[in-house]
Amino acid sequence: xxxxxxxxxxASGTGVSDEDLRGAIQMLAQIMTSQAQISNxxxxxxxxxxxxxxxxxxxxxxxDPPVFTNTDPEEDPHDLIDEMHKTLRVMRATDTEGVxxxxxxxxxxxxxxxxxxxxxxxxxxxxEFTDAFIDHFLPAExxxxxxxxxxxxxxxxxxxxxxxMRFARLSKYAIYMLPTMEAGVHRFx
Numbered sequence: 001x002x003x004x005x006x007x008x009x010x011a012s013g014t015g016v017s018d019e020d021l022r023g024a025i026q027m028l029a030q031i032m033t034s035q036a037q038i039s040n041x042x043x044x045x046x047x048x049x050x051x052x053x054x055x056x057x058x059x060x061x062x063x064d065p066p067v068f069t070n071t072d073p074e075e076d077p078h079d080l081i082d083e084m085h086k087t088l089r090v091m092r093a094t095d096t097e098g099v100x101x102x103x104x105x106x107x108x109x110x111x112x113x114x115x116x117x118x119x120x121x122x123x124x125x126x127x128e129f130t131d132a133f134i135d136h137f138l139p140a141e142x143x144x145x146x147x148x149x150x151x152x153x154x155x156x157x158x159x160x161x162x163x164x165m166r167f168a169r170l171s172k173y174a175i176y177m178l179p180t181m182e183a184g185v186h187r188f189x
Contacts, residue, residue, distance in 0.1 A: 056091070060101045063087045069107045070137050077137040078172050080105070081130050088126070095126040102129065110137065138173075146173035 068080040084105070088098040103114050110133075117132050150170035155163045 056093070056097065057101065057104070060087065060091060060093075061104065063091075067105050067107055068110045068137075070109045077134055081133065085126075085130075098126040099129045102126075113137075143173050146170050150174050 066080055066083050084102050088101065093101060106114050113136050117129065121128060
């Protein structure tokens with residue numbers, strides 16, 4: 001049984017023919033297909049094909065997180081942890097992947113610490129690693145001084161935003177004082 005194709009409907013007063021509509025629909029379909037292909041692009045290197053771990057490492061390296069060597073006295077380990085955390089969150093990396101990927105940006109003494117830490121844990125977790133990293137690379141004196149600065153901080157002539165930003169920055173050094181946001185409000189407000 002052969003179905004007859006109905007004749008084209010008469011053009012309405014819009015001036016758009018059926019042929020124009022078909023062309024527009026085909027063009028839209030092509031655009032949608034090409035967008036789907038772009039979002040599902042496979043790695044181009046033959047060594048990466050089918051290797052999702054390699055693809056994720058390359059993707060991570062493209063984010064260009066900071067390198068930490070611990071050779072600059074002004075280098076704050078919290079800055080590295082914060083930047084790494086942002087990158088890993090965007091990548092939706094697991095805790096274990098986070099630790100593994102983070103190791104790519106540790107150099108010299110910092111990488112040596114990572115290797116020692118890694119040997120002591122069967123499967124590294126991000127929080128465990130960051131705690132060990134901060135404990136090792138942030139001198140206790142610096143941490144205590146910044147915690148004291150937080151405790152004695154007054155708004156004075158600072159604007160509300162400046163005070164808030166300084167408070168947020170210093171609170172990283174006094175986690176024991178501020179285990180939750182609620183504890184911070186009760187203690188400092």
